[in-house]
Amino acid sequence: MSNKLSSSVPTDREVVLGILNNSEDALNRLYIGYFPMVLQFILNNNGDEDDAKDVYQEAIIVLYNKIRSGDFELSSKLKTYIYSVCRRIWLKKLTQQSKKINNLSDLEDVVAVEVDLEQHEEKELQFEKMGSALVSLGEPCKTIIQDFYINNLSMQDICEKFGYTNTDNVKTQKYKCLQRLKKLFFQS
């Protein structure tokens, strides 16, 4: 029963509140709820299910950033918004692949999302830069940085995890790692 409930499409309000509260259940329901729509759209426009997944996940990230940024106003239905974002992203990908597009066959209404997507592209760029910087940072720096800044572990935890003798050593190590990461990040 609960499984059935959680797989039904949530209301727009539930989604917004869920995202603001970091609810994983809300994300799951949102994700499962609207994926078929996007899949159908991509399949109908020269794409496959992997394209659908990429485009859809990007769109959800756009939605998350928009809601989290605080100035989110639900000017259209969430479904329409997601569809519009996916459509725009897919259109762009198609042009990049220089695939010929005669007419994008639309299945839903569309709203203007250009501004949101510009912001998203900026963020996406940063995300990729940070990703590659972390990769080239190498171990153990990468894990120390991730544990401290992303997973919010304490110095004590990291100290035990990596077997340092005291937290000062960890602090020094973390400082060095962060300096290198900054360098890598701003260089690229």
Added chain:
Amino acid sequence: MRNDIALETIIEDYLQGKLTAEEAKAFEQLRLDDPVIDHRVVAHKVFLESLAQYGRVLSLKQQMDHAHARIDVAGLTEKMRPHPSFIVNLWRKNKSAVAIAASFLLLTIFSIYSIQHNTKQNGTYEVMRREITTIKNNQNKLVRTLNSAGPKVPKGLASSAKFGGTGFALTANGYLCTNYHVVRDADSVYVQNSKGESFKAKVAYRDVQYDIAILKIIDNSFTPLANPPYKLKKNSIGMGENVYTLGYPKDDVVLGEGYVSSKTGHGGDTTQYQVSIPINPGNSGGPLLDDQGNIIGLITAKENQVEGAAFAVKSKYILEALNAIPSDSLGKKAVFSKKNPLQGLSRTKQIDKIGKYVYMINVYN
């Protein structure tokens, strides 16, 4: 370097709000005094934010992958893959348009239907002239009477009357009023009074619009009558007024009694009354009289699907028709007399007096 580490620790604590109020105040003062430190704070903040954003997006992607794994992608793909059939694709893509078109069509049909059925009275307008030949099988007597009609019928007249109606005298010298549709295709018109005497008549005036015809008896054997006892009522009459009519749906005069049920006729026609009165083919052209014996209308037609809805042209239009005829040929215009000799008489007496002014009209063509 040790200083740098210490500074960064303070900056991080400051950004995370871990400093005490005093420490924070001191640090803010330091930022104000030393632009280099201020710059490091801002840069560190921006960097940490993008790092945090990276972390958020990463975890979001993980969560989404997790959710994605729960979807039966292969099954969905199979279901949604563009169908090879053109028609199925067309239907899928234009579902909403088709739905809108269909509902619009339905709405249109429905509104047209309801307009037609609301604003008009049900049924059709059926004029009440009698098609004698078509009913002669049922009324053998009638045909016989018509064939051997009164001694005054000219010998040359072999065929029986095609149509029958009713008419009533307007003047003493032989002007009669009836419906235009009664005499519409007439070759010759004969009128027959209540005593069975038949006279040849001609159509003196036609008014197609109001369905009025004025006949003139041109037969030599016709002797002028006394002035008609009734008068034409000029102004219109109220709903509910008791009315009666005399007519010839059969070979003898028949009385029909009823009341005015509406001030407008078929489809809101303001030139007519609607009267609740039993009438039959042959009643067309009969006078419609009120209780005082005033002629208020001319029986014209009835609704064929509604019980007891007959229509009568208002007397005002009879007057107009009469005005179209030169007044000197009308003779003494008794119908316009102010005084109504029928007033106050009982119904039976009124009918007795009116009866001989109501004629059966036989039309041959």
